[in-house]
Amino acid sequence: VLGWIPGLEVTTVESSCCGMAGSFGYEAEHHDASLKMAELALLPAVREAEADTLVVADGTSCRHQIHDGAGREALHVARVLEQALA
Known part of the structure; x- marks a missing residue:
């Protein structure tokens, strides 16, 4: 759907999960695992994006x-x- 917006270039981050999975990442015993999952692809890609790049994520977590x-x-x-x- 985002590809339908004129002038918007869409790039997808190939990531299986952000690491939060609902409340999973909020639980103290899962915090480290949650961050490790996010660091596999998602967070590095977001950090590498230009400051004016829109970051889009449907999930609240x-x-x-x-x-x-x-x-x-x-x-x-x-x-x-x-x-x-x-």
């Missing part, structure tokens, strides 16, 4: 993981579509 692990705000795809329609 994924957006939290991106914020906490890479210091970036990720948008839900519906927000990106809303901005494109404005």
Whole structure:
């Protein structure tokens, strides 16, 4: 759907999971495993992205993981579509 927005170049990060999986990453005993999963592909890709690159993640926990692990705000795809329609 994002590819339908004129002028928007879409790149997908090949990642199996952000590491949060709902409440998994919030639990103290899973915290280290959660971060290791996110560091496999997702967080390095977000950190390498240009500052003006939109970061899109549909999952609430994924957006939290991106914020906490890479210091970036990720948008839900519906927000990106809303901005494109404005």
